[in-house]
Amino acid sequence: MILLERQTSETQKMLEALVQRLPISHSKYTLYCEHLRRLQAGFAGEQFVDAKWLELDLPFPHYFLHDFQTMNDFGSTHQMDTVFLCPHFVLILEIKNITGKLSYDASFAQLTRTIADDTVEGMTDPFLQLERHVVWMKKLLQKERIDLPVLHAVVLATKNGILTKGFDGLPIFHVAGLRFYLQKWMERHQPRVRVDLLRFANLLLSLQTKLKKEVEVPFKEIVKGVLCPQCGSGQRLKYHYKKWICPRCGLVDRDALIRSLEEYRLLVGQQVTNRSFREFFGIDSPDLAYKLMQQLPLKAEGVKKHRKYWIKE
Structure with a gap:
């Protein structure tokens, strides 16, 4: 067993x-x-x-x-x-x-x-x-x-x-x-x-304990944005009419948001703010970032500009 x-x-x-x-x-x-x-x-x-x-x-x-x-x-x-x-x-x-x-x-x-x-x-x-x-x-x-x-x-x-x-x-x-x-x-x-x-x-x-081995992540040098899983090479998806679409191969990626959040958790950490979300996901608008974050398994703490989110396990 x-x-x-x-x-x-x-x-x-x-x-x-x-x-x-x-x-x-x-x-x-x-x-x-x-x-x-x-x-x-x-x-x-x-x-x-x-x-x-x-x-x-x-x-x-x-x-x-x-x-x-x-x-x-x-x-x-x-x-x-x-x-x-x-x-x-x-x-x-x-x-x-x-x-x-x-x-x-x-x-x-x-x-x-x-x-x-x-x-x-x-x-x-x-x-x-x-x-x-x-x-x-x-x-x-x-x-x-x-x-x-x-x-x-x-x-x-x-x-x-x-x-x-x-x-x-x-x-x-x-x-x-x-x-x-x-x-x-x-x-x-x-x-x-x-x-x-x-x-x-x-x-x-x-007694099982998750032992996390740290990997040095050069955050400033990694490609930001929601990336196409088919094209690779840092090809970014576009958010258009509530869909993530690849301008190169035409892929409509329904898992883009969840997958990118998991990449955020791995490379950045459990805590998310509107600002850090926009930086990693390559989004300019705070309002759009807020709307997208409402679709994700996040736990909110604080109010207004002091609000922070935690990625749920």
Whole structure:
């Protein structure tokens, strides 16, 4: 049973909105695009592994928390790609969608990959990340007096990530080996029949915290206005007779207002004023801005020129 669905991260959505509105000539355009590409590839890999779980026959109570995010008592964050709970154990997975020849040096806690043109790239050590998560999970289980072992593994979502001998003995495998390793772990760990698995799963769910990773938004340099989703390249829609119309392709966009408000939330924030609305949406008239804002899910505070609005969740 999936208690926590995997969703597109706020950081990815921010970058998608930003890339749409940033001129290609901007000095950081390529940097933002590369960051977005990595996030999209990672998300696609996570979804692929999620789908592989569905192919397994699991004839016992089990719970999934995908992209579980929380904070420990010291204010440090934990972000676990998948937490799998069953009567045998708790399993924490770190999912990687990376290609190339992968090498690992445990003495330096260093993961590298070599791609086709022999470029070597350093990457974050996933085993150190997992060990932090395991320590946190074990403390929570101990606090709740729950006797369950905590396992961890790195799962490669693509067969094009080639493992070398440096990974011998480490908990890492390709997603095709998920069934094999799951069976192996279950044979090693007998089920705890007295564990209230659902209670612990709900406890974890109550500790879920949305961890927002900030993206630096060069607000003055982004393209303002309501943009055409078909044309791209910063093509602005015209508001004519209560319709948003693209003068280039002729699209009549009925979702323009809501979509642009979501982009505003991602790139600017939750608070909206008539002035900030006009600046972002490319509208000159305060009266028109007011009328359009009445159509949106906004909560008003204050009166007249001091009025502010908040985007409803």
